[in-house]
Amino acid sequence: MSTHKITPLSWPDLVRRLKAFGFDGPFQGGKHPYMVKGDLVLTLPNPHRNEISPDLLVRIIRQAGISREEWLGDS
Numbered sequence: 001m002s003t004h005k006i007t008p009l010s011w012p013d014l015v016r017r018l019k020a021f022g023f024d025g026p027f028q029g030g031k032h033p034y035m036v037k038g039d040l041v042l043t044l045p046n047p048h049r050n051e052i053s054p055d056l057l058v059r060i061i062r063q064a065g066i067s068r069e070e071w072l073g074d075s
Helices: 011-020 054-063 068-072
Strands: 024-029 032-037 040-043
Touching: 011 024, 011 032, 040 054, 054 068
Parallel strands: none
Antiparallel strands: 024 032, 032 040
């Protein structure tokens, strides 16, 4: 089991990582931007100056169907 932790991430880094996992976007829609991979639409938090917290990142990658190990590069 990995001892690595999910750490805070900037919005541009989140988008770059999701693109590496095959997501397209981000697209603007409604109140929040979103990214798409096949039939999956992933709503993103609004871009802002603060980093995205590990708690929110865990929820985002779970919704994206990405395992913790895949996200951390431990697979």
